[in-house]
Amino acid sequence: MSAAKAVYPIQILRQTVDISALANNYAAKLLLCHQRGPSGHHIAAGIHAHMIASGFIPRGHIRNRLIDIYSKSSRLSYAEKLFDEIPEPDIVARTTMIASYSASGSPNLAKEIFEKTPLRIRDTVCYNAMIASCCHGNDGHAAVRLFNEMRRKRFEPDCFTFTSTLAALALIATREEQCKQMHCVVLKSGCGLVTSVLNALLSAYVKCAFSPFVSSSSLFASARKLFDEMPVKDKLSWTTMITGHVRNKDLDSAREVFDSMDQDLVVAWNSMISGYVQEGLVVKVFEMFRKMQSLGVKYDDFTYTNALSACADWSLILHGKQIHAYILRIEAKPPTDFMVSVTNALISLYWKCGKVHQARNIFDAACTKDLVSWNAMLSAYVSVGEIDEAKAIFDEMYEKNVLSWTVMISGLAQHGLGEEALKLFNRMKSCGLEPCDYAFSGAITSCAVLASLEQGRQLHGQLIRLGFDSSLSAGNALITMYARCGALDAAYKAFLTMPCLDSVSWNAMIAALGQHGHGAKATELYEEMLEEYILPDRITFLTVLSACSHAGLVDEGKKYFESMKEVYGITPCEDHYARLVDLLARSGRLTEAQNVIQTMPFEAGSQIWEALLSGCRLHGNMDLGVRAAEKLFDMIPKHDGTYILLANMFAAAGRWDSVATVRKFMRDRGVKKEPGCSWLEVEKKVHVFLVDDAVHPEIHQVYKYLEVFVLRLRELGYVPDTKYVLHDIVSEQKEQSLSTHSEKLAVVYGLLKLPREATIRVFKNLRICGDCHNAIKFMSKAESREIIVRDVKRFRHFKDGECSCGDYW
DNA sequence: CTAGGGTTAG
Numbered sequence: 001m002s003a004a005k006a007v008y009p010i011q012i013l014r015q016t017v018d019i020s021a022l023a024n025n026y027a028a029k030l031l032l033c034h035q036r037g038p039s040g041h042h043i044a045a046g047i048h049a050h051m052i053a054s055g056f057i058p059r060g061h062i063r064n065r066l067i068d069i070y071s072k073s074s075r076l077s078y079a080e081k082l083f084d085e086i087p088e089p090d091i092v093a094r095t096t097m098i099a100s101y102s103a104s105g106s107p108n109l110a111k112e113i114f115e116k117t118p119l120r121i122r123d124t125v126c127y128n129a130m131i132a133s134c135c136h137g138n139d140g141h142a143a144v145r146l147f148n149e150m151r152r153k154r155f156e157p158d159c160f161t162f163t164s165t166l167a168a169l170a171l172i173a174t175r176e177e178q179c180k181q182m183h184c185v186v187l188k189s190g191c192g193l194v195t196s197v198l199n200a201l202l203s204a205y206v207k208c209a210f211s212p213f214v215s216s217s218s219l220f221a222s223a224r225k226l227f228d229e230m231p232v233k234d235k236l237s238w239t240t241m242i243t244g245h246v247r248n249k250d251l252d253s254a255r256e257v258f259d260s261m262d263q264d265l266v267v268a269w270n271s272m273i274s275g276y277v278q279e280g281l282v283v284k285v286f287e288m289f290r291k292m293q294s295l296g297v298k299y300d301d302f303t304y305t306n307a308l309s310a311c312a313d314w315s316l317i318l319h320g321k322q323i324h325a326y327i328l329r330i331e332a333k334p335p336t337d338f339m340v341s342v343t344n345a346l347i348s349l350y351w352k353c354g355k356v357h358q359a360r361n362i363f364d365a366a367c368t369k370d371l372v373s374w375n376a377m378l379s380a381y382v383s384v385g386e387i388d389e390a391k392a393i394f395d396e397m398y399e400k401n402v403l404s405w406t407v408m409i410s411g412l413a414q415h416g417l418g419e420e421a422l423k424l425f426n427r428m429k430s431c432g433l434e435p436c437d438y439a440f441s442g443a444i445t446s447c448a449v450l451a452s453l454e455q456g457r458q459l460h461g462q463l464i465r466l467g468f469d470s471s472l473s474a475g476n477a478l479i480t481m482y483a484r485c486g487a488l489d490a491a492y493k494a495f496l497t498m499p500c501l502d503s504v505s506w507n508a509m510i511a512a513l514g515q516h517g518h519g520a521k522a523t524e525l526y527e528e529m530l531e532e533y534i535l536p537d538r539i540t541f542l543t544v545l546s547a548c549s550h551a552g553l554v555d556e557g558k559k560y561f562e563s564m565k566e567v568y569g570i571t572p573c574e575d576h577y578a579r580l581v582d583l584l585a586r587s588g589r590l591t592e593a594q595n596v597i598q599t600m601p602f603e604a605g606s607q608i609w610e611a612l613l614s615g616c617r618l619h620g621n622m623d624l625g626v627r628a629a630e631k632l633f634d635m636i637p638k639h640d641g642t643y644i645l646l647a648n649m650f651a652a653a654g655r656w657d658s659v660a661t662v663r664k665f666m667r668d669r670g671v672k673k674e675p676g677c678s679w680l681e682v683e684k685k686v687h688v689f690l691v692d693d694a695v696h697p698e699i700h701q702v703y704k705y706l707e708v709f710v711l712r713l714r715e716l717g718y719v720p721d722t723k724y725v726l727h728d729i730v731s732e733q734k735e736q737s738l739s740t741h742s743e744k745l746a747v748v749y750g751l752l753k754l755p756r757e758a759t760i761r762v763f764k765n766l767r768i769c770g771d772c773h774n775a776i777k778f779m780s781k782a783e784s785r786e787i788i789v790r791d792v793k794r795f796r797h798f799k800d801g802e803c804s805c806g807d808y809w
Numbered sequence: 810c811t812a813g814g815g816t817t818a819g
Contacts (some may be wrong), residue, residue, distance in 0.1 A: 004810045085815090121813040188818045203810085227814085229815075235810085236810065239811075240810060242810085243810055243811070244810095246811090265810095266811090267810055267811055268810085268811090268812090269811090270812075271810070271811050272811095273811085273812095274811060274812065277812090298812095300812095301812075301813090302811050302812045302813095302814095304812085304813095305811090305812040305813050306811080306812055308812090308813080309812075309813070312813095340813080340815095341812060341813045342812095342813080343813085344810075344812095344813040344814070346813090347814090348813065349812085350816075352812085370813095370814095371814075372813055372814045374814085375814040375815080376813075376814050377814095378814085379814065379815070401814090401815060402815085403815050404814085404815090406815050406816070407814080407815060407816095410815080410817090436815085436816095437816080438815055438816040438817090439815090439816085440816090441815095441816045441817055442815095442816070442817095444817090445817075469819095471816090472812080472816085472817075473816040473817045474816085474817080475815035475817080477817050477818095478815080478817090478819095479818085480817075480818065499819085502817090502818095503818080504816095504817050504818045505817080505818080506818085507817095507818040507819075508817070508819095509818090510817045510818085511818065511819065512818095537818095538819090539818055539819055540812065540818085540819095542818090542819045543817095543818075546819075569810065575819075579819095673815060731815090784815095809816090
């Protein structure tokens with residue numbers, strides 16, 4: 001091999017007169033360069049330079065060799081230049097160029113050369129190159145067409161033809177007969193015993209088995225038969241068969257093949273382990289992991305990432321830490337960087353186990369980070385709600401992909417920053433990135449947060465145009481968006497038109513019905529879900545219980561609560577108990593609610609006491625109410641809701657002295673009430689109104705209308721209810737100004753600005769007050785309009801002087 | 810041929 005390294009004495013070469021000897025010399029040297037691989041490629045460029053310097057023009061096989069070497073060393077432009085200089089390229093030159101274009105990802109240029117090649121000079125190798133190029137360009141159908149063409153034209157397929165064409169079949173993966181036909185052709189040819197061809201055939205069978213158009217069992221049977229009869233099985237044969245079974249979720253068959261394996265292949269171990277990880281069989285994962293060690297099978301990066309992701313998914317921080325320690329001890333000596341993928345698996349292990357700080361340490365210590373590392377860190381901060389940190393990471397990223405944007409958009413949306421999320425979604429598009437369906441889900445959620453129905457509808461339209469309308473995540477987001485924008489019918493329609501549903505879809509729809517006060521329909525849908533064999537989870541029960549609570553279905557709710565543990569084996573958490581207490585307290589069964597609190601397996605938290613307190617306010621149980629309030633003052637002294645509920649409870653009973661005491665309390669402790677505000681969308685713009693608003697540009701028109709309107713409402717029987725004065729109190733002097741609650745202003749604005757037939761949808765950040773509730777009932781009658789109000793807890797539909805809540809608070 | 814980063818429901 002030292003010849004390739006030799007220095008070429010130019011003087012000697014120049015003296016050579018005999019051109020053919022010179023050519024032979026060059027040819028021999030280039031052959032050596034070719035055989036040496038990448039390092040030889042560099043030398044070949046030097047030889048070429050030498051040719052130019054000495055006036056030697058490369059032709060024939062020397063030129064072809066140079067083209068080949070240049071394309072393999074990613075100097076495609078040199079190869080192209082040499083090729084273009086040939087007046088009448090021979091078949092080798094053309095084939096070489098086809099292969100070059102294929103390798104550099106330009107299948108169209110390869111095709112151009114192929115098509116310009118006259119049939120009389122074509123050969124099998126040339127077809128092979130072109131078939132491979134089609135596979136490379138993901139056009140399996142074109143590859144199969146070429147294969148058929150070459151057989152029609154009586155070219156003899158060889159091993160390479162078969163492997164490429166079989167790869168094409170695996171790519172299109174639609175028809176079983178095609179695999180079987182090809183199998184016959186292979187057997188009849190001389191390649192029926194060649195392992196690489198049989199591997200390709202095996203892989204085609206297995207890939208076709210995942211196509212929705214064929215029955216996988218018969219294809220797997222054929223694949224298995226082929227596999228069992230293979231005279232020589234190599235690494236690829238074993239792993240293809242094992243991963244085939246794993247991807248078919250048939251772990252038993254996979255294991256059977258695995259156990260019959262006569263060699264120790266890390267890849268096979270990894271495939272088996274990843275199957276167990278995906279099915280959540282943690283015990284099996286660790287069993288395999290330990291067995292590898294005792295048998296002396298060396299772990300690779302895939303083994304580690306597999307095992308670590310099992311730990312992450314099951315929050316097995318102790319196991320994860322052990323593996324981490326093992327890696328540090330065995331694999332790398334800090335600060336040497338270990339495989340990036342392992343670093344990434346560690347980052348995700350720590351944050352998924354709630355240790356974001358540790359994750360950050362690993363992130364900071366890593367010498368090399370890739371996009372996955374950055375995205376993992378971004379997700380970590382989003383998951384714990386550290387939005388500022390997440391933003392910092394996002395801004396710092398030198399490279400972002402659709403996934404990065406998706407995480408950030410939905411992160412913002414989840415934390416209530418709907419406007420910012422939508423801005424980011426648009427920025428993403430203006431950066432020239434095509435949002436995927438997950439990115440859309442984030443944007444749609446933002447519309448739900450903002451209650452912006454128009455923007456939501458527009459996104460829905462875009463979704464359909466881009467062909468994402470069958471996406472599960474986007475569909476689920478749409479259900480919630482429509483429901484939270486007050487368009488329950490649209491939500492239901494989205495639910496019904498989805499091609500497939502998962503538990504999230506059902507939960508979303510049940511929640512939607514519940515929030516809109518249709519408790520009976522919500523429970524009906526829940527029963528339907530069970531009939532579809534979808535198992536309820538802890539969120540299903542949260543939504544079903546709230547639905548029952550809003551609709552006063554006390555006994556049903558209790559029944560569902562009982563079934564949770566007894567039938568479905570889900571242990572109720574604090575939120576479940578809080579909903580049970582709410583259900584009982586709201587319906588006036590306060591003693592029963594109290595019993596639940598006393599017999600619960602844990603100490604009641606603030607959610608539960610608040611549920612009890614609001615029940616007491618509703619049913620005027622002062623003693624119990626005060627006790628609940630005291631608990632809340634201990635637990636969350638700065639929370640304004642407690643003071644307001646308590647004050648309203650006293651006000652309703654006319655105990656004004658106590659009201660004053662509560663208010664003084666609040667002032668002394670420096671607790672500020674969250675100011676009430678309401679908003680609605682008019683012509684794609686969101687209009688916000690505050691209590692006693694003086695900011696909105698058209699507020700005077702609203703007041704003017706309201707003044708006359710109230711008189712008309714009084715004629716219909718509306719009596720302002722002064723006991724709700726305190727609900728929305730901001731300061732002393734506002735006490736008398738009942739008529740200026742923000743929800744009233746927003747509804748009146750809607751009456752003034754929206755078209756006659758349009759439904760008015762108003763959103764409020766706090767709970768609607770009793771007087772407004774009453775007034776809006778009259779408004780809906782006086783104007784014959786449908787008015788929908790979403791407060792912090794639920795939706796109310798006002799129509800013909802009635803509210804969908806049936807006055808059940 | 811295998812792994813590490815995403816979404817939607819309360």
